[in-house]
Amino acid sequence: MLSPPAAAILQRFMRAPADELYGFEIIRETGIASSTLYPALRVLAEERGFLSSRWEAIDPAKEGRPPRRMYRLNGHARQAANEALREHAEHHKRRLKPVPLRPRHAER
Numbered sequence: 001m002l003s004p005p006a007a008a009i010l011q012r013f014m015r016a017p018a019d020e021l022y023g024f025e026i027i028r029e030t031g032i033a034s035s036t037l038y039p040a041l042r043v044l045a046e047e048r049g050f051l052s053s054r055w056e057a058i059d060p061a062k063e064g065r066p067p068r069r070m071y072r073l074n075g076h077a078r079q080a081a082n083e084a085l086r087e088h089a090e091h092h093k094r095r096l097k098p099v100p101l102r103p104r105h106a107e108r
Contacts, residue, residue, distance in 0.1 A: 001087065001088065001091060002084050002085070002087075002088040003040060003043075004088075004092075005030075005032050005036045005037065005040045006040040006043055006044055007084075007085060007088045007089075008030050008032060009026060009030060009032065009037070009040055009041065009044060010044060010050055010051075010081055010084070010085055011085060012026065012029055012030055013050075013051065013071075013072070013073040013081075014073065014078075014081060014082070014085065017072075017073045017075070017078065018072075019072065019073075020070045020071065020072040021070065021071055021072070022056070022068035022069060022070050022071070023037060023038065023041070023068070023069065023071075026041075026071070041053075041071060044071075045071065048077075048080075048084070049074055049076075049077050049080075050073070050074055050077045050080065050081045050084070051071045051072065051073060051074055052071070052072055052073075052074045053069050053070060053071045053072075054069070054070055055067045055068075055069055055070070056068045056069070056070055
């Protein structure tokens with residue numbers, strides 16, 4: 001089962017499958033904290049195979065920054081990603097169904 005942050009990240013990539021993003025771009029777009037984002041990206045890329053990643057091919061001295069790890073939707077896993085998002089939505093729909101309130105007893 002996907003965590004809510006992992007589902008939000010995967011939904012972002014499903015909306016624009018050709019996009020290749022690095023961590024801070026995903027943080028800006030989703031509002032997910034970095035302490036939550038990077039573990040979720042690891043799960044989506046390394047454990048579930050929904051995302052692929054690569055290190056940006058730059059000269060750090062020339063760019064004045066380290067290379068970024070770029071993420072994109074793994075085209076081979078798109079159908080499985082859709083299914084995981086469907087299961088996530090179904091699970092949360094069931095879990096979040098309103099619970100009928102019981103009448104309160106009058107205080108004595």
